[in-house]
Amino acid sequence: MASLPVIEMSPLFDRGDVAGRARVAGEIAQACEAHGFFYLTGHGIDLDVLSGLEVQSRRFFALPPAEKLRIDMARGGRAWRGFFPVGGELTSGVPDLKEGLYLGTDLPADHPRVMARTPLHGANLWPEALPGLRFAAEAYMAGATRAAAGLMEAVSISLGLGDDYFRDTYTGEPTVLFRIFHYPARGPGEGDWSRSWGVGEHTDYGLLTLLAQDRHGGLQVKAPGGWIEAPPIEGALVCNIGDMLERLTGGRYRSTPHRVRNVSGHDRLSFPLFFDPDFTAKMVPLPGAAIITGADDRWDGASVHDFAGTYGDYLLSKVAKVFPNLVDEALN
Template identity: 40%
Template sequence: MNEVNPDQRLADFQEIPVIDIYPLLHGDEQARRRVADELGRAARDIGFFQMVGHGIDHSLREGLITQTKRLFAQPEAAKMERYIGRYFHHRGYVPPGEESPDPKNPDMKEAFDLAFELPSDDPEVLAGTPLLGPNPWPDLDGFREPVAAYYDATYQVGRALMGGFALALGLEEQQLLCYVTKPPSQLRLIHYPYNPDAKNAKDTQGIGAHTDYECFTLLLPTAPGLEVMNGAGKWIDVPYQEDALVVNIGDMLEIWSNGEFVATSHRVRKVKEERYSFPLFFACDYHTVVEPLPELVARHGKARYEALKAGDHLYAQTIQTFRYLRERLARGEITLPESAREVGSLGQHGKHKEDSL
């Protein structure tokens, strides 16, 4: 394979492709490989695509949205009963201003964070592994079942996508799934309040520019607002398509692929209308050591990334992003993993930061 500068590839894109993954879920090997080829092109050239044919029923999506609206319509005191800072394993309610990739510019949104459910007596939970444990479900009748059903359906689609990405890299379809048994894969329920001043505020942000820390993300939005940075540093709108989920490559797949797949910077900007968003961050197991795969190193001639532990990377980025964890760190109650990197140091966003120095 000829060496290609990822930024040169990315500089060309002006729109986000739409990929029908139905054959990946239901087709024979030849059909799955055809879809994998499409996934590979999107992952290499853009790092983003819209996904249809995923089979996540409309009723599941509507159930999730309905329950989320109920959740955020509660009084502030009721929402704070499940404040994320009350729980060791980083789940619960995130009030506006709590989170920010850049502490000087807090994200103006509220969220409720859930993740892969593990019982309190699971060995990993008993061992105190960060980010793993049970969910602190809100005290709302009828909330848990539809939200958990959406999580389960989307997580299974994520497993199929992981197989498709493996095929796209020339690997065995199941090669990466052995690292996905009880991952800290998080589902975020995000609410962007109505902002009448957004159209007049150039720098209004819902979520600041970043790449995602995990393998990839499956996003269900309810309105426009997401923007993706191309290789020239220009922001490209992701059009809203009601039946589509937006998928983007994260840091772990960029490292595993030795940079063949790219984690592309994205943000939510100028959000005037009330908007909800539901990203499921598909992760590998906490203790997975992620490094360029031997097949990719041989193909490219060298390893472009150092190894890191997936969970430590996710935990370190989370500590640096959330106010309550930064405060715990300052008090000496927690410590950053030894391998901690600065927020935004990986993926396309990190490359642009390096270039600006």
């Protein structure tokens, strides 16, 4: 595999196009079994939404550090929202060479899960100095969430479960988290970037990730023959499956390791949206899926098939390692 497949997903938005939806579902099944990664076109997100998000994000990261820290993640509490500086996020215990803004489904203070103090549920933090960022980010999140829901219908069809199985069982109230990441370019005298990772090798946690990239690239995917590049395609999104879809399908669809190395000489932006199960949903194999136990050949030596519990349990076990300095304040 030298490159990732490109899937045109627009038939998924038309329930009357049964043949088209079945064709796309088949393409997604092939990609999930072979790669765990693929490009998406026909996702319904206009280029002006993508460009507007990039413009506003660059303006945000150009703000003085003190201005960005006014919405520091420590202020987000249990909602786990806000800004973190370069080195503030860990992957496998190693600081990432990026800064970012954590966002998600924006819930009011009187929402039942907020009132119950459910972790990772609450309000987003927005910079007062840049009101346009909220408009741009929310427009993208709405489009990407709609596309992800359509993709999960195709995944459901591909597994012979009917169009709405995942919505009825796992994603009636999905966990939707969104990140805006900035990978600074390395300047003269700052060391060898070829040995520095924007994000180290990892897999995502939930069902699907939809990623928009700027033109500079840097994403790499672990294929059977080694690491391959996943360069940006204008207007296309990258989709990859996460640990819980591997868990639910009994390993039929694999959660593929990936990493980021910014060696372009330019600042890089990326915009991953995670469309994941309801926080309270129990993660058990789907009907007909093989039940696997024991460690496998995953990058971290762990096995998602040994996990038992809710998606919230799994997610919290992971994010506690990403921001260990916030765990006590945010989760207790």
